[in-house]
Amino acid sequence: MQQVIATIGQMGHVLAAGRKRAGLTQTQAAARLGISQSRISTLERDASALTLEQLLAMFGVYGLQLLVQDRPEAPLLEANEADW
Template identity: 80%
Template structure:
């Protein structure tokens, strides 16, 4: 699986797809991650509260990796402090 993520909503979709691709139910994945099934469901629906530690743990359980690269377009918008 290779996905480009530019919004928070897309991350939730990637997490759900990665879990399913790994052949794990929400209950199985939550048990491996040491979190509740309801917390996993929340992160798949709305990943705004997801920490980097949690993201990397989920990727590890799902057999995924994080790759960061420059976007093809070189015109980068200025960061808005409100986005942080």
């Protein structure tokens, strides 16, 4: 699976799709990660509270990896302080 993620909402969809592709229920994924099933559900609906450590752990369990690359012909954007 290769997916471009530009919004936090897309990350939740990637997490759910990755979990399903790995053949895991939310309960099974939660058990492997040592968290609750409700936390998996929450992160799949709203990944805004997801830490990098949690993301990498979930990707590891789901057989995914994080790849960062330049966007083709994309202008650099300034971060809005309100977003931080």
